[in-house]
Structures are given as structure tokens and as C-alpha cells.
Amino acid sequence: MAAEQQESARPAPRGGRTSTAGTALEKSLRILEAVAAPGGPHRLTDIARAAAVPKSSTHRILTALAGQGYVRSADEVRYAAGPRLRTLAAEVSAGEPAGIGQVLGRLRQATGQTVHLALHSGETVTYIRKLEDHARPFRTASRTGMRMPLHTTAIGKCVLAGLPAAEADALLDAAGLPGRTPASLTTREALRADLDAVRSRGWALDDEENEPGIRCIGAAVLDPSGRPVGGVSVTTVTFLVPRQELESYAPALREAAAALAPLL
Amino acid sequence: MAAEQQESARPAPRGGRTSTAGTALEKSLRILEAVAAPGGPHRLTDIARAAAVPKSSTHRILTALAGQGYVRSADEVRYAAGPRLRTLAAEVSAGEPAGIGQVLGRLRQATGQTVHLALHSGETVTYIRKLEDHARPFRTASRTGMRMPLHTTAIGKCVLAGLPAAEADALLDAAGLPGRTPASLTTREALRADLDAVRSRGWALDDEENEPGIRCIGAAVLDPSGRPVGGVSVTTVTFLVPRQELESYAPALREAAAALAPLL
DNA sequence: GCATTTGTTCCACGTAACGGAACCGAGTAC
């Protein structure tokens, strides 16, 4: 019965006391992600912090996930991805839409350079796919499954530029602006100016800001609603490819980004 | 430390009417697996059937997962893995314990043949890892992320042999015994006899039962409680490697399986 | 020794999850 329940808009806590955020499923997924996060098996407290879920709830959910085979106790006190999660991962990776590889392949063909596809994930971007340039293969630190900061990578800056300002600021507040190279943008001012440039150009440049001697150009991949979900990038060695040439890849890059949008 | 979640009491119905099975999380995970299952994007009804979750609940959970970016609507009516699930998959794959690759590498070294690692998943086994023999590379149909029947593969038969009889029978009831080659074991009698042999030997043989011209020898990988979670196998071309030689790989194979147990 | 950190168990509470049934809407057969 809807009497005069005049309660003002309230998030309406749940369960025992005050709740912080999210439905049950959402919490479980965040915990799953925290377990699978790079850096070996993780301890309960770390997982709880990373997932922003109270220790108590984390423990319960983690135990449930372990019972399902989704996580396993690696160490006596640490949790790692379980067999069932590993199976799921293999199937997901195998089930990648064929178009993705084709688009990335064409971009590598067109530029002759190493190509990356990364997706936005919290305060970082995660490399999903990497096509090495076979002609002159150099080893970048980048590897599939690896996370990189948003503010030092071309793809990350594309994401930041495309997110609502409030959201982008929140992510930067949480992560800070640690410098990874002398060229990294470590002040809000500098970053803001660069993001403005990204927005007006439609692509981002990482000029040795993430790794010395490495330059990237990136473009965002948007979901149907226009939100950036990740991006594509072309990676070059500074002393082999002049910046002008790198920037000349922009059209092909943006084309690839647009082609990827309906596939992610 | 989380021990095994011992499912003792009845699931105890919930909500509106009679419920079939499982907690909220469990259902969501099964749905996630159904979405990621091989064979392109799936429709809601198929997902509901595969996950054994009522249509209504499937719809709700699917919508929630879509809202979280874990699934996306590929077609207007079909669901596929979303960007967040793809990110998770990449991280899980990348975070694979280093030992796994080493053990499999040693096995390939020792046998000179193609090596597979597969995990049990419902009525099938899923290939997680494949090390091609580079010396004489032949193309098997097998690929990472692919599912194969239990009763026609060496690894699958190892799993069947290691599971409690009731459970194995239930899986066979559900999947049947479809023949994939003339050599496939398609009767309960024949299969039972073979599984007995597997149990006594400690390894299984697939003698062109899954793919013509291809023979495999497999051994189960057990979890801490002694339950099979998957297995390793060595694959050979029939006309290149006599069966006796294949069987001679058994000791190295079993050693590898044992070494993998604590890593899965 | 005390202080700190981390993992685990308890438990009163209420909402968020449940799923059968009804409802569409598009095919398709007849």
C-alpha cells in the first residue's frame, strides 16, 4: 500500500547496517575481478579492498566462489583463479568475434607497426590483444592481460577524454598521477590540456610517457551509447619512426576504432 | 581458510514458488558460462535451458549482467560476452601459473608430440592449453577453448573414470554416447569396460575414437580432494607413431598430471 | 608484553531476488 511514505530519495541500505554500494551480483563480479587481477594470488583483505566490499561479505562470497570452483586457495591464505574460471576464460578468448582480428590485422598491415587493443577497467586499461610487427619485432613490456595506467597511455588518455568529466576526475583522484618516465604528465593542468587536445583531434599521443623510447598513437572505441570502452593503438620505436609518420597513422587508426565499436 | 563447501541440506526453495536449484550467484555463473559457450551469440531461451534457470530469472540476470558490461546484446535478440568479461578472460589467461607451461613443455620435450591440457566442464572437457609439436606439425581440429565429449577423448574418459559412478552416469545420461568415428565407444558396456581399464592402468587411450587418424593417451589431474578436474594428453598421428610407442609415454604423462595437480 | 593486522564466525534484519503466470508480438500453418 502506498500511504504517505514521504521518504526522500534515499539509496536505501540493505541487510544488517549501512551498505556501501552495489547488488549481490555486482559485488561478486568485482571480487572475481580482484581475484584474477595481475600479481599472483591475492589475500582476502587485498581482495576486499580492491573490490570495495566489506571483509565479512568478501569472505562469504569468496567461500561461495571457491565452492563453485571459480576460485581456489593457492596458498593457505591466498586465492587464485580456479579451474572453472580458467575454463570460462579460455572459451571467452576462443569465442572472440572474427572481425576483431581482421580489423587489427588490417591496421597492422596499413601501418607496418605493432598494434594493441585494450579495454577500460577501473583505474587502468587492460591489454586484450597484441599484434606484433613481424618485420622488425622489438619487445615492448606490453603483454596480453597486462594493466597500464590511464594517464600515461594513448588508449588510457582516449578513455579519460571520452568519459564524463566527473567520472574521469574520480578515477584520477583514486589513482593519482604517478610518473612512469620523465615525459609522463604528472600534473592535472598538463593532463587536462592534453585531454582537450585529444577531444578535438579524435586521437591521443603517448610520447614516451609510458615507456622510454616508445611512442604510441591511440583512438577510443565507443559503445553504442557513446561511452569509451577501450581503444586501439599503434606502437612505434622513437628512433625508428618520426613522430610525423606516427601521426600519419591517425586516419587508419580512427577507422579501425570505428570498425571495432560494434564488435566489443 | 575456506574449506570445501559441503552441500548437505536440501537447496530449500525460495521466492515465489518452487525453485529448481542453486543460489543466486550460482545461477549467474551458469548463465555467464552459457553466454560464453562456443557457437556464437546465444538466444535467451537457449541460455536459460543450458543454465537450467527459469526463463524469467534468466532474463533478469542477463539484463543485470548486460548492465555491468559482462554480456552485450550482439544481435537484437542474442547475447555475447561483453567487454568486461573479455577483460577478465584476458587477465585470467595471462595470470596462468608459470608452472603449468613448464610442465607441459617438459612433456612435449620428453615425447616430441603435441600436448593438451583440458578441464572438465559439465558434459564436456574444454581445451585450455595446447602445445603444438613444432617438429612435425599436423593440424588437429583441437583448439584452445574448444569443447569435446567426455566419452570419445582420452582426457574425458579419465574424468569419467575418476568421478563417482553416480555422477558419471548422470553426465552420460544427459549427453548420450554419440559416435564421432567408427571406433567410438557407443555402448554403455564397451565404455564401462574401458573405464575399468583406465582406473586400473591410471591412464586412458583414445584410439581414433574422437578423430580419424588421431590417437591420444591421457591422464587425469586431480584436485586436493581427489576429484578429477581435467587432464593432460599426448596426441599422435596413427600412421606415424605406433601404439606401443604412444603407450610408452604413460610414465611421463602421469608424472606431468601429478605435477599439474597443485597448480590447477 | 602490547599493538596491529588478518582471517573467521555470529546474527538480527529487511530488501532484493525469486519464478509462475500472464502478456505481447512475430511468425507460420491451415
Added chain:
DNA sequence: GTACTCGGTTCCGTTACGTGGAACAAATGC
């Protein structure tokens, strides 16, 4: 045309499941 089928969506009364602070235990640090 109507009737039937099948897939997707919405409703809604019921309640059991999840909730998280607090207290506890165990390991570590100083």
C-alpha cells in the same frame, strides 16, 4: 482470416537469502 507456436518481456506476492558491524581468534610485529 483465425488459431496456434514460440521467444521475449513484464507483473507481483512471497520470503529466504544476503547483509555487514561487531566480536573473536590467530598470526605477526615491535
